[in-house]
Amino acid sequence: MSASAVIPASIAVPLAGAALLAGFNRLLPRWARDLIAIAVALATTTLTLILMAASAGRPMIYWFSGWRPSAGMAVGIDYAVGPLGASMASLAGLLASAALVYCWRYFDSARGRHHALVLIFLAGSVDFCLTGDLFNLFVAFELVAVTAFALTGYNAGYPGPLQGAINFAVTNSLGGMSVLMGVGFLYARTGSLNLAQIGQALTGRHPDGLIVVAFALLTGGFLVKAAVVPFHFWLPDAYGSAPTPVCVLFAGVMSELGLFAVIRVWDTVFSGLAGGSGLRIRAVLLGLGILTAVVGAVMALAQLQLKRMLAFVTMSHLGIYLIGIGLLTPLGLTGASLLVIGDGLAKSALFLGVGVLQHQRASVSETKLRGRGRGLAVTGITIVLGALVLADLPPFVSSAGHALLVDAADQAGLPWMEIVIALSVIASSGAVLRAAARIWLGWGDTESSDADTGAADDPGEEAEGRSDTAGPERTQDQGERSGQQRRVPLTMVLPPLALLAIGLGLGLTSGLEEHAAVAAATFSDRAAYAAAVLGTHSGSIPIGARIVVPASPAASAGGVLTDLGQVLAALCVAGIALVRRALRLRRILAVGTGWLRRLHSGLVGEQVTWLVAGLALLAALGEWALH
């Protein structure tokens, strides 16, 4: 009985904590607000970790309000807790805790409401990962979105965050509407909102126009959140101007939730459709993943504003996760999930490191920060290490995930995928390493011929004594002087290091790949899931026999060599990007990709147009693939 009480507690705790923080924020002193928020976030993380351990064998089904299904028809809403979902929820909790520790004593002009929003974001993410009801998935989607919109525009005194928040809100809101229409269509056809029941109703049926359109609308809406091309234009605007701790949540958790929803809906609802071809759907998803990975990597190299660069790095990795998911095999999903965890920790460490730079040096522009990294050695190490981990440095957990992903691609008959993934990873990590070299080692031209990409407006971050508005009296000198006097607080330095350490620890954990493989297999087994939820008894193949995990891929020499090769290549890219002799090469590349950069104009009208085009395209591709 106690284990099943953990399930509702995992959302009740953050929700109640957030409501009380928001309601009584005037009564609590600053330290109490911080402490309560961190405690609630840590408690939620613990609860979801317990769920991850408890659901390792088979999914735990929990029916809210006591309504169990009758005669195979779901009456209430259920949570279907599986290790994959619970681990994503734990990641969300961990990153939220790290972000809240980082916020210690800062972000106080919002008096605790900022903390409440982060906790509600966390509760929404937990619900998103655990729910078994399609409409509840939509509601959680919108809850995460609404809190995210508000948190993005936190620095409301600057036009950058405001515009970023508007672009974010408009595009993701349209994505949500698309999801809701898909939900409506599925309900009209199958008469249920429960994922398992809808899946049962569609198994063995031939998809007609309605099902194809429902698939396109649902997947397209979730892909907006996951920032997959061509739905991605809002991401650099939002991530590039949101406050740093919020970026941690976004990059580590929120976008990945979009991909989680895509594969969840596919596995539980659409995977049983007859006719069509799994190969063609795979081609669609892989194509989108490759496009996203490449566009993200190229745009990351072209950025000189650090947060925007990290935004594109995030987007490139999202493309890689979509490749893993799009293979539609449990092994691919295993690789993708380990990558999500490992990269999530590394990306968060990177954003927190950039946040320290912003706090201490009052800038996030690579060119303005050139050579000013002195005195911030720990942050430098954090950023370099984070970039290397993103390039799959062994023995961090990302390299294990990468190895599994490559294996899955090989098994699917696509060995060239490894090259595509390697190129994007090398390019995106190389961009970050180039920035680190310029900032800490002072490399690169004094007068950079690389055009400064309009980062004239550094979104100021709210901190003690620092203005939260772009007032005319704030000069560069004033910012420099006030920054260099201060020591970096421990609460800003420790969280990124802790996250990287966790990544290392997980990577060194033996048996992690086996657990992840079992989790992915459980997740992908539609028939067993439906039986567990609806209580109908049908045979299912024992989970363990489903997939074969290579004995210890991370230890295999080939895997380690490839990963180290990637790391080395990333360092070379960073070097090439700064050396004077490669100037002509850089100029040619800049001209060649100018059209791509001009497309990212930050105008919401254009972003919505791309979204509409993307939805129509997805419908056409779905028709080709499913029919």
Add this chain to the structure above:
Amino acid sequence: MSRRARLAFFTVAAAALAVTLGVGLGGLPSFGSQISAYARMLNGLAQSQRHVTDVVSAISFDYRGIDTLFEEFILLSAVAGISVLLRPLSDETRELPADKAPDRSIPPPSPAVWLLAVFLSSLLVLIGIETVTHGQLTPGGGFQGGVILASAIYVVYLGTNYVTVERFQPAPLLEASDGVGASGYVFIGLLGLLVGASFLSNVVGLGVAGNLISGGTIPLLNLVVGVEVAAGFAILASEFLDQTAVIRTRRR
């Protein structure tokens, strides 16, 4: 891309999306022909199982109660988010509206308008309370009633002025009500856990259908949601009114 290019691109894309939506909508069952077995079951059972006459409330607060919990928190997040977005920033100050000319003051609200405001706002409060408390009997409930209650504040502002309406918007009380309303829903849900049932189970006595107190936890949830929504929208009114009437850029 230029504006013209964008509109041309959009026209093509919208046409394609129109075709997509058309195909999807065309696959729907004929308008008005049937409803799902799930809906028919709930229509038939809700009254006997939960002793309420408004099935929509039963679905919102009982059968699918967890959805409404998150919906309530969406509203709480929006209110918290808007008050964060509209908070006075470091280069702003609060100044009450005052007449610029030294020998004049802003005229007080006219007695006729003032009377109308009193009458209308009282009426709105009454209707709001009625809607909140009768949610389990007739269409209505916490969300709808809460909005009606909050609109009374707007009427007061329209009929009087900023200074008067400020007296009806004590910020600490409103925020506390917002928080209590939202956490109240969670705590009522925890009641179910305490007696060993599932979260958000209907564990309070159900009463007789058609009475004011019926449906177990449904009227209680209606009440907390009503408090939360009313407080939330009142905070919104306060924030937006502050921005228009009071918050000014600090003069050097």
Add this chain to the structure above:
Amino acid sequence: MSALAYGVVAWLFLVGIYGVVSSRNLIHLVVCLSVAQSATDILLLEIGYRSGGHAPVFVSLPAHAGPAVDAVMQALALTDVVVGAAVTGLLLALAVQVHKRAGTLDPDTLRATKD
């Protein structure tokens, strides 16, 4: 009858998005977004409609009441309305701040986030 009823959904959604794409004023954009939102509400309610049905409220019914319409879809539509209101409120707050900080409400002239 079906074509008209469902066609309204597609029409509202596309017209709303057209308004968003071509808008020159943020307030206008927000209102167009809520027009598109109302299209989804209408879709849900229409899916749940039954000819000759009465509201799912079982009080003061006539003698031969006939079937009731789908109450689940109505509950979903209520949730959607709340979500729409939340997003509209946030966007309006952002518009207020943009007007103060950037001096304009024209989304096409906001150039703070571009490459």
